[in-house]
Amino acid sequence: MDEGTTSLRGELSRLFGELSSLNKSASAVRASISLLNIEISEREGAEKQTLTNEQLYYLISVVLETGVPASKAFALCAEEFNKPEVWAKKVIRYSPIKEQAEGVLSQLERGSNFYFQSLLKYKLLNKRKLIGSSDYRAFLKLLKEWSKISQALANKDAEIERLNSLVEGLETEIIKKDKSLQMVKDLKPKEHAIFLRNEYKDMPLTQIAKIVGVSRQTASKYISDLSR
Incomplete structure (x- = not known):
């Protein structure tokens, strides 16, 4: 080559x-x-991928009413609004939009959602802290924690109300008993014997006589007069 x-x-x-x-x-x-x-x-x-006011309202309501985690709430929201699974996974990482969150929270304040109203009643809602959440996962987690506290407080209030009602009932019963006792004290022996026989039909005659302060024979006569 x-x-x-x-x-x-x-x-x-x-x-x-x-x-x-x-x-x-x-x-x-x-x-x-x-x-x-x-x-x-x-x-x-x-x-x-956006989050509408209606969807945010739904998410808040679901978390307050059911206490589910944020991921589950977004899965339910995606199902409710016919959104793909990827939508939920993306939007949950978004930071709350201040104007939108304020508008939806105001809408809830004007509404009749029992759980949200409980947050207001017990002064648990901190809008500034809520809207300042890093993302919607943290946003919904805060609401879930506050709702749990408000429900515990509501249960305490219900128990207090039940006890107050019980006390009122006992007070009424005591007043009635006092009135009955005073009435009995004012009865004459014959009237007292007749009263005891009417109120306590199984009370032995000897006990009636002892309470009234008369002999058995006298008590028997009083009660016999009742049947005439």
């Missing part, structure tokens, strides 16, 4: 090496482009 052919073959080999290197670089560039496209798509998709 002459010297010229050898030189050409060397040049050809060098060019193939450069082409191989370029192909590797091109593959790396294409991979980087692909990753960037995926990230752009995800970011654009995230921007399109």
